[in-house]
Amino acid sequence: MTIQFLLRMCSMQATPEIKMLDWTRTLAGSGAECLHEHLMSGAVAARCAILVPGRRVRRRIQNELLDVFIRSGSAEALESPRFLTASGLIDAFLESKTTLRPVDDSISIVFWAEAFRTLGRDAGLLLGRGGADDSLALSRVATLRQVCEELDAIGRAPEDVLEAGIDVGSDERWRALGALRQRAHELLLGSGLVEGTFHRFQMIQSGTLRPDAPEHLFVLGVTDPGPLTLALLERFFDRVRILTQGPEDACDQFDEFGRPLPQAWLSRPSVVPADAMSLVDRPIDAGEVLLEQLALASESESLRTDEFVVGLCDERQAGVLERCGRRAGVPLRAAAGLSLSQGEVARVIDGLSTYFKSPDIDLFSELIRLPSLERALCDEHAHDPVRRLDSWRETRVGGTLDDLRTLPVDGDGGGDELLRTVLTRLDRLLSPLKDASDVRGCSLAAGALLRTIFESQRRQGMVSRSLDAIESLIASLNACDGLPFLPPSALFDLFSKTLGGLRCPASAIDPERGAVEMLGWLDVRNEPASNIILVGFNDSGELGPAPSDGWLTQTLRGSLGLPTEETRRARDAHAMHALVARTANLHVIVTRHDHRGDPVVPSRLFLGSGGEESARRVLSTMSAPARSFPAHLLIGSSSPADTPGFGTPAMPEHPVIDRLRVTDFASWIRSPRRFWLERLTRLKTIESNHLELDARAFGTLAHDVLERFGRSPLKNSTDEVQILTLLESDLDELVAARFGAPCAPAIEIQRRMLRDRLRRFASVQARDAASGWNSHCVEEPLESLLEIPGQDPVTLVGRVDRIDRHVDGRWRVLDYKTSEKAVTASSKYSKGVWNDLQLPLYDHLMRHSIAGTDDVIELGYVSLPRDLRDVAFSVADKWDADIIESGLELARTIVREMRSSDFSRPPKGRSFGREVDGIDRILRSSVLITGTDDEEESES
Secondary structure, rough: OHHHHHHHHOOOOOEEEEEEEEOOOOHHHHHHHHHHHHHOOOOHHHEEEEOOHHHHHHHHHHHHHHHHHHHHHHOOOOOEEEEEEEHHHHHHHHEEEOEEEEHHHHHHHHHHHHHHHHHHHHHEHHOOOOHHHHHHOHHHHHHHHHHHHHHOOOOHHHHHHHHHHOOOHHHHHHHHHHHHHHHHHHHHHHOOOOEHHHHHHHHHOOOOEOOOOOOOOEOOOOOOOOOHHHHHHHOOOOHEEEEEEEOOHHHHHEEEOOOOOOHHHHHOOOOOOHHHHEEEEOHHHHHHHHHHHHHHHHHOOOHHHHEEEEOOHHHHHHHHHHHHHHOOOEEEOOOOOOOOOOOOHHHHHHHHHHHHHHHOHHHHHHHHHHHHEEEEEEEOOOOOHHHHHHHHHHHHHHHHHHHHHHOOOOOOOOOOOOOOOHHHHHHHHHHHHHHOHHHHHHHHHHHHHHHHOOHHHHHOOHHHHHHHHHHHHHHHHHHOOOOOOOOHHHHHHHHHHHHHOOOOOOOOOOOOOOOOEEEHHHHOOOOOOOOEEEEEEEEHHHHHHOOOOOOOOOHHHHHOOOOOOHHHHHHHHHHHHHHHOOEEEEEEEEEEEEOOOOOEEOOOOOOOOHHHHHHHHHHHHHHHHOOOOOHHHHHOOOOHOOOOOOOOOOOOOOOOEEEEEEOOHHHHHOOHHHHHHHOOOOOOOOOOOOOOOOOOHHHHHHHHHHHHHHHOOOOOOOHHHHHHHHHHHHHHHHHHHHHHOOOOHHHHHHHHHHHHHHHHHHHHHHHHHHEEEEEEEEEEEEEEEOOOOOOEEEEEEEEEEEEEEEEEOOEEEEEEEOOOOOOOOHEEEEEEOOOOOOHHHHHHHOOOOOOOOOOOOOEEEEEEEOOOHOOOOEEOOOOOOOHHHHHHHHHHHHHHHOOOOOOOOOOOOHHHHHHHHHHHHHOOOOOOOOOOOOHHHHHH
16 A cells, blocks of 8 residues: 555545535435536536446436436537446446456355365364365355455455454454465465455555546445445545535534444434334234325325335345235335245255255255256156155154165065155266266256256246356356366355345336335435335344344444444434435334244334433333234235135035045044045145154054054963063064164154053953953954935945954954043043044944844953053943944934035034144134235235
8 A cells, every 4th residue: 555545545634525415305306416517517427427326326317317407408418427336436447457357256255165175273263173065165164255355345354453452352263364365365366366355455555547537426325335435435535526415514424425423323313203103013914004005195096106115124025015015906016126045946956955965864855845856856647755755754754765765665665666766866867966076067067957957947037047147157167267176065055155146137017007116225215206115114124233243343343444333323314314304205114023923123213212202112112012914804815705715615515425434423523624624635734753753653553563463373362471572572573664773762762652551451461361352353344334314325434453252252342542541432422422433333334244233242442541550441331222323323414414515513623632733723724815825825
């Protein structure tokens, strides 16, 4: 840095001229008049430039400048000055002396990852050593590179921080960071590359002034210039004129570059009127209030979309608000578009990246749940692989990918042909990446893989943009000499990071309807619309505090001259004052919860900086009820009665009921709608936990062990020890076959729990056999007609767990139960009310198949509950023929109800000890709308 440059930076006179613009007008309007005045004084437009805060302002001021020129009546042709944004400012003034090529961020991070991997002991001082793949994970060095990049922007190296004169933590850590930065820069230099920020600062410091550099630079409404912009403004202070909005006498409330001073702006009370705030619960409720505000403002005349603008204080809410607009027929448009990180391509890339790092069955399950990958891996008419995998994992808890590849698919080998085919195709798709030995081969294979997966969707906007971005990155990687090798997981991390920084442009505005634009809240102040609504006006998102930084703390940032939390809040306070000064039609919407459901508080811009008024606002917002809209009251939604969703399932008018399982009657008694959803549409709850046995899998395991016992030579044994030995052997064999040996810890605990219950059962069974009962058959299928007077009969089918016969000729029908509590016949029939018709229907099936019509048949359960004292045989010894007949008569009534489509009876809920499941939740919900937008329904 030259002595002259240092002197100029330190001189109190080396500051640009500042002019205050009328903040009751738009920035473009007042700025255009100031520029026109300068041009009319004889300045050459070609040698003038305007630094604007964004492209929208550039378009606005171009139009305003043309209007001012026309109103002035000038006969000369208008020559427009150059318009610049911060990204092109340095190149407009200076030429570089170096032949090195500035590197893109996506390429630079690869060199930084390689620098970290080869750093040696200093790497342990930064993050701790990990495995080889871990050390190449881009996220591990992204933060470190960002710290160095911020320091590069002010001409500092990490070692220079130690001279800041404040506590900066471990000196060794900063020196290690300096070593990492030096190593990364050396690797870049070896490939003819240089860090972009470092290169631009060097240009400001020693670059050559371009012959066509602007002689006059107007900085229009840029209240938060970055460090590089500040450095250039300092160097060319005599060419710069600052134009900022504020009262005419407020120059002392800004620094020499037009930045609001924290001490002048943070102590001010809130300028947002208390009655201009609406408090709602969720972002979707904010969308409803937004629609209400638009409706209120347009009551006297039709809605003019150019008179309204919505400011997004949390841009993550844009999608919810757009969907609210679509539902209500109001054209709400997020001008910034949608981040490519939210698209299907990004989801597939993230899934593949994780799978490459640690391929296991859980990640395989997540992959095939992605629609694009499912289409690429499965035949068009293949059965649902997701459901097949869930079913396979339910029966083989702890199963692995190797099991899917190797287990026999024939017989009871435990394999699955469809899942093996899907996994084989995935292995085949990924093998070129695994076999690649250099960056070029790996990147080309990755590009081919993504094209294969998304071939049928290439014309879709989000998919096309994402694939184009990935292919451009691949071309850049292949054009870069000396690029370190990237394993597939790191390459896909790089793809994900690239998509995260890009957006798919918003859809075009319909010229006939127009659109209400939704912008970042700081951009709203530059719009000419007279009605402004700020959504998500909370201390979060763009208005929330910056994330904590373990390297560059707020104190250190202030000491180094970097932007701080205070300067950012001062910028926001000035922007809010400018907004309120320009329009009286301002409304802010505060939410109690953000898009993730986390609680958030109102913005400080509403609560104020302290004092009595702030206290009142805090109390009122904390105690006031937040507005919340039930799903069926959302604007544009159907009422519950008209909604084609699970709230009111579409039941058949005249269903054909000619064959029923014995257990169907319990489903009907529990809820007629449940019977329809569960039995006839085959809807069921999918359990996602595959690390332990759910209730169904636990019961199935117990049934299978007891079935083996019932078919063994010991089925009528009175020797408790022999019975127990057989049961434990069968249990261990089934667990090993289904869940592996050793099995998962949770399954091992459940195996021991079942073993304890079987030990108690062995004792009870031996005594029962000694009393004269012998096993007749197990898992016996039974079928018989049930006559329905006045209608066609119905065929009853059932599979009985166990049928015994006593030496005196009595029959006994038993059903195994492994629920937490013991099951007795009295829980199924009490005080004339039936909760389950299983046993009386078994009696009917027995008398029309195995037993005679006059035989004595006992009905009951074999309970194996948690409390081992309750393991026992329980029979309905108080049921006589009249009670059995009442059960059969109820069964006939139920068949008539089914056939008459009488689904009106409300559900009985958790009857006879059944746990509430997913179907119960559907039946109890007010409305679950069936629509085309899943994200909207999840918000509802």
